[in-house]
Amino acid sequence: MNSLPDAAKATLYNLDCTYLTDVQYNRESLDTVTLNFFEEPFRQFPQKFFLMPEGNAYDYRAFIYTLTEDIHSDPGSGDTARYLARAITNDIPEQRKNFRVYVTFQVSVMLKGQKKQIPVTVKDIGTGGFQFVSKQVFEPGTILTTMFTQARTPVCISACIQKLRPVRREGLHGYGCQFINLTPNAETLIRNFVFQTEAIQAKAKKEKEI
Numbered sequence: 001m002n003s004l005p006d007a008a009k010a011t012l013y014n015l016d017c018t019y020l021t022d023v024q025y026n027r028e029s030l031d032t033v034t035l036n037f038f039e040e041p042f043r044q045f046p047q048k049f050f051l052m053p054e055g056n057a058y059d060y061r062a063f064i065y066t067l068t069e070d071i072h073s074d075p076g077s078g079d080t081a082r083y084l085a086r087a088i089t090n091d092i093p094e095q096r097k098n099f100r101v102y103v104t105f106q107v108s109v110m111l112k113g114q115k116k117q118i119p120v121t122v123k124d125i126g127t128g129g130f131q132f133v134s135k136q137v138f139e140p141g142t143i144l145t146t147m148f149t150q151a152r153t154p155v156c157i158s159a160c161i162q163k164l165r166p167v168r169r170e171g172l173h174g175y176g177c178q179f180i181n182l183t184p185n186a187e188t189l190i191r192n193f194v195f196q197t198e199a200i201q202a203k204a205k206k207e208k209e210i
Helices: 184-209
Strands: 007-013 019-027 032-037 048-053 063-067 083-088 100-111 118-126 129-134 143-148 155-165 173-180
Touching: 019 048, 100 129, 100 184, 118 184, 129 155, 143 184, 155 184
Parallel strands: none
Antiparallel strands: 007 019, 007 048, 019 032, 032 083, 048 063, 063 083, 100 118, 100 143, 118 129, 129 173, 143 155, 155 173
């Protein structure tokens, strides 16, 4: 379960995943950041947006933020104009109600009412759903099914695409899905996989730091 860096450059995206602007951000607390804009933002700046930190580790990870104040100029910036705003989130790993881990594995999905299998790559999975990337375009609200073979016992699961998620790799589209109608057995298998994977990742990270 990886968090955001405390300070970094980042790219902002609209909720439809179109490019918005580049910023520098600094975390003031667990859920609050100060955004430093490199140039004066346009007037119709969205209230909600995705923030994607720089770096390959975040090519598939973006976090939804909401402005808590209007974007304003920094009076102490001297000759170089600088614009600031604060934003808040409950979308980061520490805040999410549904625990998740970052992974990379391929599955084939089938859309409701169709038999054609479509290959996609799962990039994170949690107790409430998963995110995948694909070259194919899907619409929010789409219902899909797949065989979850990473668990100790393969199990068929269904999910609904809830929202688009930005990705930094050209030609790929990201989608956040919520599990639907999980059986108790499927829920247990997924939960066990998530927590076992987190434990393995945490151990590997600790050994790397030694």
